[in-house]
Amino acid sequence: MPKYDVIVIGSGPAGNAAAYALKEQGKNVAIIEADLWGGTCPNRGCDPKKMLMSGVEAKMRVERLTGKGFETSPEINWEELMAFKKSYTDSVPDSTQHGLASAKITTYHGTASFVDSKTIAVADQKLTAEQYLIATGQSPTVLPLEGKEHLRNSTDFLALEQLPKKVAFIGAGYIAFELAIIANAAGAQTHIIHHNDQPLKGFDRELVNQLVEHLEAAGINFHFNIDTQKIAKQAEGYQIIANDFELTADLVIGATGRKPNIDHLALEKANVDYDKKGIKVNERLQTSQAHIFACGDVLAKNTPKLTPVAGYEASYVVEAMNGQVSAIDYPLIPTIVFGDQRLARVGVSEKELAEHSEKYHTQTIDLAGWYTYQRINDQGAKIKFVYDEADKIVAITCLSQLADELINYLVILLTKQITHAELEKFIFAYPSPASDLSYFI
Known part of the structure; x- marks a missing residue:
């Protein structure tokens, strides 16, 4: 052996x-x-x-x-x-x-x-x-519903040789959002079906709603508070059935967790x-x-x-495994929903913020008029700060084309607790997301 x-x-x-x-x-x-x-x-x-x-x-x-x-x-x-x-x-x-x-x-x-x-x-x-x-x-998990054998998953979507004309996604987490964004931009009629009215529950509700509005304007159809009960094979496509709701699609992707x-x-x-x-x-x-x-x-x-x-x-x-460390200590972890408008966050969880809302206050800044975003015509750009009772930043959410870049800079600032005075000693390339940092801190 x-x-x-x-x-x-x-x-x-x-x-x-x-x-x-x-x-x-x-x-x-x-x-x-x-x-x-x-x-x-x-x-x-x-x-x-x-x-x-x-x-x-x-x-x-x-x-x-x-x-x-x-x-x-x-x-x-x-x-x-x-x-x-x-x-x-x-x-x-x-x-x-x-x-x-x-x-x-x-x-x-x-x-x-x-x-x-x-x-x-x-x-x-x-x-x-x-x-x-x-x-x-x-x-990927498989929903335990009648006709579940007709569901496909993210793996199947990423291997599609041809994109169907009409695609439906069951679930409203980041995987459903990202795949739906791809399908919609590539020309498919795209639907997202979710069992409640809280998509992307790990992200700030205000900016999630704005992202949904942005994607609706781009052509994605959202169906909230729909508890899917059955997937039925039709002569052409598949029928998604729930109480007082039916939708037929060429492809149904289950994106309800892993x-x-x-x-x-x-x-x-x-x-x-x-x-x-x-x-x-x-x-x-x-x-x-x-x-x-x-x-x-x-x-x-x-x-x-x-x-x-x-x-x-x-x-x-x-x-x-060599017995050489103390307990694992996780650093700040950014999370991102990718798309043409990216949603990124870091800091205290949305669950914690909701459960102890009396301890926190927020500030939302519209970035659309800032030069960094104006030059790329990013009219939906926003950033939201959450502060604790001592006015310390404990969470940040960004919605913009550049959110993935910006959030990584902010992770460093929060981790190192860099002050405005310290930040002013840096010279960043301009114009760039980094060159705006001193206006946030």
Whole structure:
């Protein structure tokens, strides 16, 4: 039976990074992948989604300048845009596995399941290790409704060879929003159906409503307070059925959350605790078995399940497996909804702000007239600050074409508690989002 110092289960951004770091420490490392080498993010998640979104951004940038130097808005050629995406994604699995092999990290392809706390089975072979790291990530959930077999998911959308004429998304989280933005910009009649009236519940309600208005003006149809009960196959397309609501679409995408990839791990045989949210760990990312660690989106945690967070945890867990660290301490984590208008936030959660609203006050600034945004005709640009009782900034939400850039600068300012006087000592390139920072702090 092959024996290793560490076996990593999952080759996504977290597992991959950890495997390399462990190998650099001189350990004998193996890594197991049940699906595509490289994991969700580069293959069928954030990276290919952003490749498609680049077409949307280019189209909308020109559209905003129609009549200001441009006569017409360009059209997106779906097949060419998908080919652009594939120029990146097609090479990911082979390059990932080749890189691991070059680093002399042993690779196994197949579904891993624990035999006991020290032994794992994969591809009709048993392996053992002194330590394990579980980094198997998440996958889309499937709504338990009649006709659920007709639902497709984000993975299917990102692999569409042709874009249907009419697409409906069930769910109103960031995945539904981003995919709907892509579909709409590429020419599909697009609908978002949600069971309540609070889309993007992790973001500021005021700016979410403004984003919804922006997307409605762009042609996306929103249907709130619709509790979908059934998906029925029709001669042409699929019928979405709820009380007093019916809609027919060529493609129905379920975007109602994700679940941890733990079903095939047989965690009970290793006496590893878990629940429906994922694997339970302590403050050092150890499971109920001290030699078995876990990180990334497979964890049962309140911290946002995002690729950079998984990478942060991977760096931490490598040291934790050597017993060299104290409890994990997460920094400020920005979250973003991408699109032609991007929504970004950082700081105290919306849940905390709502539950203790008496402790906080807000300020919303319209940025549309600021030169940075006026030059790109970003008429919806806004930023919202939340202050505590001591007038300290505790949360920031941005809505603009440049929100993803701006939020990263603001993360640094908040983390380092940089004052206005200190900021005035910097000279930033102008005009840019950075050059406006001194007006905010």
